[in-house]
Amino acid sequence: MASPQRFTELRNTLPGISQKVLTDNLRSLEEDGLVNREVFAEVPPKVVYSLSELGDTLRPIIDAMKEWGLAYKEMYL
Numbered sequence: 001m002a003s004p005q006r007f008t009e010l011r012n013t014l015p016g017i018s019q020k021v022l023t024d025n026l027r028s029l030e031e032d033g034l035v036n037r038e039v040f041a042e043v044p045p046k047v048v049y050s051l052s053e054l055g056d057t058l059r060p061i062i063d064a065m066k067e068w069g070l071a072y073k074e075m076y077l
Contacts, residue, residue, distance in 0.1 A: 004038070004050035034058070 005013075011022055026049060029035040034055035040046040051059075 002051060004036075004048040006046070006048055010049060029055070 007022070007026075010026075011017060011019065014022065026035060026037070030037050033052055036050045036052045038048045038050070040048070
């Protein structure tokens with residue numbers, strides 16, 4: 001399982017995504033049980049996202065899509 005990431009870390013890995021779109025998608029993934037959201041009682045608040053056990057079962061599919069995308073990019077871009 002990948003290590004948990006803070007919102008800003010996730011946003012930095014997705015160039016061009018707006019804060020609203022990322023927030024909406026993370027909320028949807030959390031509602032679907034694919035992502036865990038952990039809030040720490042700190043000032044400022046610390047929120048960490050990680051794949052849930054169910055979300056981790058998608059890893060082989062995500063990895064296959066990544067490989068396809070990299071091959072496509074190499075062929076056509």
